[in-house]
Amino acid sequence: MLRFALGGLAANKVRSALTMLGVLIGVASVILLLAVGNGSSQAVKDSITSLGTNSLTVSSTNLRGSATAARKLTVDDAKALAGATDAPSIKSVAPVVTTTATALYGNISYTPGSIVGTYPAYFETANQKVVQGDYFSNDDVLNSRKVAVIGSTTAKQLFDTEDPVGKRIVLGGTPFTVVGVLATKGSTGFNDPDDVVIAPLPTVQNAFTGFGSVSQILVQADSADATTAAQSDITRILMGTHAITDPGKVDFRVSNQASLLTARESTSKTFTVLLGAVAAISLLVGGIGITNIMLVTVTERTREIGIRKALGAPKAVILGQFLTESTLLSVLGAGLGVVAGIVGSRFSIVGIKPVVIPQSVLGAFAIAVAIGLFFGSYPANRAASLRPIDALRHE
Amino acid sequence: MTARQLPAQQQPAQQRSARQPAAQQPPVIQIRHLTKAYGHGDATVHALRGPLAPGTGEPEGVSLDVEQGDYVAVMGSSGSGKSTLMNILGCLDVPTAGRYLLDGIDVGHLDEQQLSLVRNRKIGFIFQSFNLVPRTTALAQVELPLAYAGVRAAERRRRALAALSLVGLSERAGHRPNELSGGQQQRVAVARALVTAPAMLLADEPTGNLDSRSTRDVLAIIDDLNASGRTVVLITHEDEVAEHAKRVLRLVDGQIVSDVRQAPVDGPPPALRALAGARP
Numbered sequence: 001m002l003r004f005a006l007g008g009l010a011a012n013k014v015r016s017a018l019t020m021l022g023v024l025i026g027v028a029s030v031i032l033l034l035a036v037g038n039g040s041s042q043a044v045k046d047s048i049t050s051l052g053t054n055s056l057t058v059s060s061t062n063l064r065g066s067a068t069a070a071r072k073l074t075v076d077d078a079k080a081l082a083g084a085t086d087a088p089s090i091k092s093v094a095p096v097v098t099t100t101a102t103a104l105y106g107n108i109s110y111t112p113g114s115i116v117g118t119y120p121a122y123f124e125t126a127n128q129k130v131v132q133g134d135y136f137s138n139d140d141v142l143n144s145r146k147v148a149v150i151g152s153t154t155a156k157q158l159f160d161t162e163d164p165v166g167k168r169i170v171l172g173g174t175p176f177t178v179v180g181v182l183a184t185k186g187s188t189g190f191n192d193p194d195d196v197v198i199a200p201l202p203t204v205q206n207a208f209t210g211f212g213s214v215s216q217i218l219v220q221a222d223s224a225d226a227t228t229a230a231q232s233d234i235t236r237i238l239m240g241t242h243a244i245t246d247p248g249k250v251d252f253r254v255s256n257q258a259s260l261l262t263a264r265e266s267t268s269k270t271f272t273v274l275l276g277a278v279a280a281i282s283l284l285v286g287g288i289g290i291t292n293i294m295l296v297t298v299t300e301r302t303r304e305i306g307i308r309k310a311l312g313a314p315k316a317v318i319l320g321q322f323l324t325e326s327t328l329l330s331v332l333g334a335g336l337g338v339v340a341g342i343v344g345s346r347f348s349i350v351g352i353k354p355v356v357i358p359q360s361v362l363g364a365f366a367i368a369v370a371i372g373l374f375f376g377s378y379p380a381n382r383a384a385s386l387r388p389i390d391a392l393r394h395e
Numbered sequence: 396m397t398a399r400q401l402p403a404q405q406q407p408a409q410q411r412s413a414r415q416p417a418a419q420q421p422p423v424i425q426i427r428h429l430t431k432a433y434g435h436g437d438a439t440v441h442a443l444r445g446p447l448a449p450g451t452g453e454p455e456g457v458s459l460d461v462e463q464g465d466y467v468a469v470m471g472s473s474g475s476g477k478s479t480l481m482n483i484l485g486c487l488d489v490p491t492a493g494r495y496l497l498d499g500i501d502v503g504h505l506d507e508q509q510l511s512l513v514r515n516r517k518i519g520f521i522f523q524s525f526n527l528v529p530r531t532t533a534l535a536q537v538e539l540p541l542a543y544a545g546v547r548a549a550e551r552r553r554r555a556l557a558a559l560s561l562v563g564l565s566e567r568a569g570h571r572p573n574e575l576s577g578g579q580q581q582r583v584a585v586a587r588a589l590v591t592a593p594a595m596l597l598a599d600e601p602t603g604n605l606d607s608r609s610t611r612d613v614l615a616i617i618d619d620l621n622a623s624g625r626t627v628v629l630i631t632h633e634d635e636v637a638e639h640a641k642r643v644l645r646l647v648d649g650q651i652v653s654d655v656r657q658a659p660v661d662g663p664p665p666a667l668r669a670l671a672g673a674r675p
């Protein structure tokens with residue numbers, strides 16, 4: 001039977017190949033598009049964890065149309081947050097100032113993406129880990145020591161293969177001792193999180209920004225679940241220090257990185273579903289292609305069916321022959337589609353590394369074969385039900 | 396010719412029954428009041444009608460008995476209903492009314508599955524035009540009915556080759572229909588019809604498209620088959636072909652108008668008898 005079916009397919013090589021191509025494209029696109037969608041949501045998930053799921057950022061806002069000039073965030077605000085006894089959801093607080101300056105090491109000059117002045121709590125809150133050397137300590141902060149932890153990109157630019165720990169670099173005229181190098185986070189977008197120099201807050205304020213306001217206050221909540229509680233605690237405390245009574249007129253904003261990214265993740269889920277739908281449609285079109293070809297084949301071979309029936313071919317045999325043919329088409333097409341999909345997902349597409357979902361491979365294959373059976377069964381059944389004389393008389 | 400040996404080894408039962416007196420056997424074909432009409436209303440064509448019933452004026456239908464081992468030629472002008480009758484006899488078409496008993500079994504009561512068995516086991520059909528399966532070698536064509544009968548591959552091949560050598564086409568076994576001449580194609584069709592050793596061979600103008608030499612070849616094979624006990628019904632337009640038969644029916648407008656016996660049922664077909672007479 002398989003030999004008959006193969007013969008039938010071989011009799012029309014181009015037609016069979018094109019039909020298989022339809023199924024191939026359907027299956028490959030299901031696998032590939034779902035892999036791309038999956039890859040992008042994986043990337044979002046990774047960047048959530050790299051940012052720290054329970055970190056909150058407080059930044060100041062200039063309320064438009066507000067009569068009173070907005071108060072900037074200060075170290076005192078941070079101290080108020082850290083010292084609050086009635087806010088158990090707040091684990092740690094790190095005021096942050098950012099600036100830029102050119103770094104010199106020997107005769108190498110390089111401008112890192114940013115220079116951050118902060119407290120040691122920053123490292124944990126922002127999920128920055130030191131892989132070489134050590135973090136700077138609270139003692140370094142209290143004594144305004146000129147020490148710095150540098151990101152891996154910065155380290156590469158300034159020191160190349162040298163060990164940066166213990167070396168001195170000059171930042172905007174002030175010499176700093178490098179005490180640690182951060183683990184590489186990898187670029188997720190336009191800015192490189194590894195192109196950074198982190199130093200104690202008072203040191204940076206003293207050398208660059210002055211002792212006025214801070215750019216941000218980074219707060220770490222007790223846990224990912226406590227972020228909402230922490231958010232309201234922060235708002236309450238800062239409204240106190242800023243002497244604001246109307247919640248509509250706050251001059252700062254507490255943003256939750258995790259929720260921002262959750263939103264982005266759900267967007268990418270929608271994206272995946274859409275991609276999947278497009279792919280499913282192409283799979284369906286491939287299935288309709290099979291029906292079409294089988295209908296043509298059946299019509300073309302109606303006389304042959306009549307002869308076979310006149311020779312005593314039972315209905316089941318004719319049915320089996322055409323079903324085998326259409327299933328063979330879909331199995332071969334789907335098999336090649338799986339190969340194409342998996343090979344295709346080895347390349348990164350529009351900056352996204354596709355991650356193949358094993359279920360999608362099995363699913364697409366199974367669906368394609370089922371479609372072959374289902375769509376093939378109509379023409380096959382039509383062929384097998386013909387009365388021999390009607391089939392023989394067929395023009 | 397090996398014609399007389401082949402069926403003997405294939406179906407000994409058949410051979411035995413052929414030797415028994417015909418009178419003890421029920422007719423292989425019994426049709427009673429068979430009619431076939433195409434279309435509806437005014438456009439109805441009565442392809443088979445038989446005599447009109449005296450009272451009502453309605454077609455009464457065709458009735459006919461064919462004995463085991465008979466050799467019947469059906470003649471008649473074009474459109475007289477010969478093919479219609481033949482298709483019903485071959486279980487390829489169903490009559491509008493009437494009964495058809497094949498070997499005493501009412502074919503009208505059989506389902507699709509049983510009908511395909513009947514076509515496969517009891518009937519060998521040769522079509523008006525060659526009707527070979529395209530892109531299939533002569534050997535595979537002849538193997539087809541055996542494959543549907545569930546014969547094992549080796550046995551199938553052996554019997555198909557024997558049938559092909561019977562029609563003188565052993566060396567053409569690997570050829571496809573488009574590589575065979577018309578006469579060769581028709582002989583492949585004959586080989587395919589006889590390979591299952593059916594009790595009944597139905598041939599619709601088997602020589603209609605053949606030259607006189609090919610006609611003689613094909614008829615010689617059919618004569619041999621009849622001599623070995625097969626019932627043969629064939630349609631023809633040519634008197635020379637009809638002379639080979641033991642009995643000649645004439646159809647006019649779906650009605651049997653004459654029924655002439657040329658030779659006894661249990662004797663050899665006329666052509667072989669003449670041959671035997673010429674060379675004692």
Ligand SMILES: Nc1ncnc2c1ncn2[C@@H]1O[C@H](COP(=O)(O)OP(=O)(O)OP(=O)(O)O)[C@@H](O)[C@H]1O
Nearest residue numbers: 433434440442471472473474475476477478479480
């Ligand atoms: N499928 C059909 N639909 C309608 N009419 C049909 C059909 N088949 C046959 N007929 C009609 O039935 C009549 C008998 O046809 P049939 O094929 O039996 O003729 P025939 O005796 O075999 O003729 P020929 O010698 O030309 O083969 C014809 O008038 C034909 O037009």
Ligand SMILES: [Mg+2]
Nearest residue numbers: 477478479523
């Ligand atoms: Mg005819």
